[in-house]
Amino acid sequence: MQASKLIECLRFKQVFPADYADFAVALLTQNTKEVVENSIFVAVKGAQFDGHRFVEQAIQAGAKMIIAQDKVATGEVPVVYVENSKRAMAILSSRFYGNASQALRIIGVTGTNGKTTVTHLIEAIFRAQGEETGLVGTMYRKVGNEIFPTKNTTPDIITLQRTLNKMVERHVSTVAMEVSSIALIQGRVWGIDFDIGVFTNLSRDHLDYHKTMANYEHAKSLLFSQLGNQYSGNGDDKVAVLNIDDPVGQKLQQDTAAHVLTYGIERSAMIQATDVKIHSQGTDFKLHVFEQVWPLRVKMIGLFNVYNILAAFAAAYAAGIKVEKILAALTAFPGVKGRMQLLTSTTGVSAVIDYSHTPDGLLKALETLDQVAQKRVLCVIGCGGDRDHGKRPKMGGIAVKYSDLAIFTSDNPRTEDPQKIISSMLSGVEQPDRVPVFVKRREAINYAIQQAQTGDIVLIAGKGHEDYQIIGKEKHHFDDVEEAMKALRLKGQANK
Numbered sequence: 001m002q003a004s005k006l007i008e009c010l011r012f013k014q015v016f017p018a019d020y021a022d023f024a025v026a027l028l029t030q031n032t033k034e035v036v037e038n039s040i041f042v043a044v045k046g047a048q049f050d051g052h053r054f055v056e057q058a059i060q061a062g063a064k065m066i067i068a069q070d071k072v073a074t075g076e077v078p079v080v081y082v083e084n085s086k087r088a089m090a091i092l093s094s095r096f097y098g099n100a101s102q103a104l105r106i107i108g109v110t111g112t113n114g115k116t117t118v119t120h121l122i123e124a125i126f127r128a129q130g131e132e133t134g135l136v137g138t139m140y141r142k143v144g145n146e147i148f149p150t151k152n153t154t155p156d157i158i159t160l161q162r163t164l165n166k167m168v169e170r171h172v173s174t175v176a177m178e179v180s181s182i183a184l185i186q187g188r189v190w191g192i193d194f195d196i197g198v199f200t201n202l203s204r205d206h207l208d209y210h211k212t213m214a215n216y217e218h219a220k221s222l223l224f225s226q227l228g229n230q231y232s233g234n235g236d237d238k239v240a241v242l243n244i245d246d247p248v249g250q251k252l253q254q255d256t257a258a259h260v261l262t263y264g265i266e267r268s269a270m271i272q273a274t275d276v277k278i279h280s281q282g283t284d285f286k287l288h289v290f291e292q293v294w295p296l297r298v299k300m301i302g303l304f305n306v307y308n309i310l311a312a313f314a315a316a317y318a319a320g321i322k323v324e325k326i327l328a329a330l331t332a333f334p335g336v337k338g339r340m341q342l343l344t345s346t347t348g349v350s351a352v353i354d355y356s357h358t359p360d361g362l363l364k365a366l367e368t369l370d371q372v373a374q375k376r377v378l379c380v381i382g383c384g385g386d387r388d389h390g391k392r393p394k395m396g397g398i399a400v401k402y403s404d405l406a407i408f409t410s411d412n413p414r415t416e417d418p419q420k421i422i423s424s425m426l427s428g429v430e431q432p433d434r435v436p437v438f439v440k441r442r443e444a445i446n447y448a449i450q451q452a453q454t455g456d457i458v459l460i461a462g463k464g465h466e467d468y469q470i471i472g473k474e475k476h477h478f479d480d481v482e483e484a485m486k487a488l489r490l491k492g493q494a495n496k
């Protein structure tokens, strides 16, 4: 696309010089590291850097046009001044990548916990119908079967539009996408035409960023207030899928113009689960879809996973898939890597790897394991550095209160002192001197598995699927599954 054609979509812009030499745009980017010959570079003011300071570097790397909101010196290279470069970036990327979101059925999932699980469930349901699917989230971006790495749960808008464009090229029809609160505030989904919005739950997290729960709640509400403010009248209008047992889910009913489909367990809901029975191999419950009832057995463990299943079911139901077909896919679903992932061993000790990294997630994981463990539940837990400090004492307290033995260790310390993070966790515990502490995660895992006896379960919480540990700014290979398997094997050999 020619630059002049592309920037037509920006209103109220000032272009200097107005008679610039037009060119075919090779790439649109906000990052100097990506710039190639004939790129357009968008200068964005970020939390750490101001992109306007990288303009010269972008021009040297081949940028032929700059989009900016503040005055920049560009020599001969044309500058398009806009009121807000992030918004301009959203509008430009939508046009550059062919308004891809309009050609796709996009299901956005938001909430503190359960987004990755629900998006994978949705992906599995649509795949089982023979559809080509896309997935965007914490673990990766997936186009059909092809996996692309990701830096954020919800990527920046250009990466997102580029990914959606690739999905259209590969004949994807439905996309399940995690929408983080931070992305909603930062406009990373501006211009994305969501068809269905799903709310899982809201509890404490990310207060380092949002500061207050009210701000955090407002961020989540944006997905629903931006959904479906027009009615087609064809019966294919937008749908908000809301967890009605969560007070925020109840409030969101007021924020959206979209059709509402409620789900829940405790309160009366359109999609409801009753008679939930959790056992070590999975969970049984009755699924009520308005007036009809189906018995269901799933392989995932825990009451919280029943909520995740209801959310995914409701999204698929809203998309018009037949109940029996959805249920067949849910019954076959094996679970998500690093979410209540069970490792058994010949020793009779089991380990569960789970991505619980919030107070509520940890509480739910421990409550679930308490119901299925034959004997004790041990818990290895740390908290991430450069993240919400307030959740540390809460998670420390929960780990000690809801397990038989809690062992404190490091998660991803990032640029913080790991010992200080652990001290903060210990400040939430009544008898901190009774908590075994191992700064090195490997040692904590080994200790927990050594201490465990037949019938015990060791929960290794916080890092789930992650195959790295971030210490300082360095990423080192570290995988809880590998470490736990190694420790279980050693225990097995020692027992012989």
Ligand SMILES: CC(=O)N[C@H]1[C@@H](OP(=O)(O)OP(=O)(O)OC[C@H]2O[C@@H](n3ccc(=O)[nH]c3=O)[C@H](O)[C@@H]2O)O[C@H](CO)[C@@H](O)[C@@H]1O[C@H](C)C(=O)N[C@@H](C)C(=O)N[C@H](CCC(=O)O)C(=O)O
Pocket (backbone or CB within 6 Å): 030, 031, 032, 033, 043, 044, 045, 046, 047, 048, 049, 050, 051, 054, 138, 151, 152, 153, 154, 155, 156, 157, 180, 181, 182, 183, 186, 188
């Ligand atoms: C604090 C924060 O949210 N930062 C996010 C934000 O960065 P930013 O816009 O502030 O960027 P910046 O680093 O200050 O740089 C400003 C501009 O200069 C440009 N730049 C910078 C350096 C350079 O050499 N060249 C260059 O061009 C950058 O490309 C950028 O355009 O926008 C970037 C692009 O969208 C994100 O990648 C980045 O996420 C960082 C890595 C991050 O850790 N974010 C976390 C807190 C986050 O967003 N988490 C959520 C929730 C996770 C969950 O609950 O699952 C997520 O969605 O991942």
Ligand SMILES: Nc1ncnc2c1ncn2[C@@H]1O[C@H](COP(=O)(O)OP(=O)(O)OP(=O)(O)O)[C@@H](O)[C@H]1O
Pocket (backbone or CB within 6 Å): 111, 112, 113, 114, 115, 116, 117, 118, 138, 153, 178, 200, 201, 304, 305, 307, 308, 338, 339, 340, 354, 355, 356, 357, 360, 361, 362, 364, 365, 464
């Ligand atoms: N519905 C739920 N309610 C409470 N806790 C949950 C729920 N679903 C999952 N969890 C817990 O939260 C952890 C993370 O789950 P998941 O990865 O699906 O959430 P997420 O919202 O994608 O998290 P993130 O914000 O890191 O992307 C799980 O390992 C589990 O312990």
Ligand SMILES: N[C@H](CCC[C@H](N)C(=O)O)C(=O)O
Pocket (backbone or CB within 6 Å): 138, 153, 357, 383, 384, 385, 387, 411, 412, 462, 463, 466
């Ligand atoms: N999406 C979450 C993941 C936290 C995972 C945990 N292992 C940590 O590093 O704190 C975040 O970036 O806050």
Ligand SMILES: [Mg+2]
Pocket (backbone or CB within 6 Å): 115, 116, 137, 138, 139, 153, 178
């Ligand atoms: Mg996630």
